[in-house]
Amino acid sequence: MRKLVYLILTTMTVALVGCVTINVYFPEAAAQKAADQFIGNVLDSNAKPPAEPKKENPPPSDHRPRPSAMLLDLLIPAAYAADTPDLRIQNATTEAIRGRMSARVNGALGSLLDSGAVGFTNDGLVAMRDSTKVPLSQRAQANATVADENRDRNELYREIAQANGHPEWQAQIRATFAKGWIKHAHAGWYYQNAAGTWQQK
Known part of the structure; x- marks a missing residue:
């Protein structure tokens, strides 16, 4: 009898595991919120680095979990079952990048950016928009500044995706940040619209 019960439970477990499909969707709202905070800290010279969010402990439960609930917890990791997905954006690497970006801004x-020589592109980078606004003797340095900024931006998008365990999210993170940079651009700064045309804020 015991062997029969064990066989039935094993069969049910295998069948249940075969039916469980876990889809991990890109947390767009959480990404936009995190991007806005990061960008605000870069573009606002008086901004302080964001504090680590405090995680609250759930209140103690008075009842023991049912065996079926325990089985589902084993099969579906809590990270995937969360109602509101989160996006980690702050670690040592991203903080170092943020510091370099803030210093450049x-x-x-x-x-x-103030002169209009450089603007935000629609793919989350910066580009030389009008080199005539930069004296000839300073153009090499201006191009180096743009290259350094773009190197950090590319590293930032890659690091956020990898830190969250989803390298495939890199393009979506870049697109989210691209919108954020334009949204937070100061008045008078230039940016590219969706068609790639330069516009002034």
């Missing part, structure tokens, strides 16, 4: 890149 408060220095050479900020001047280039």
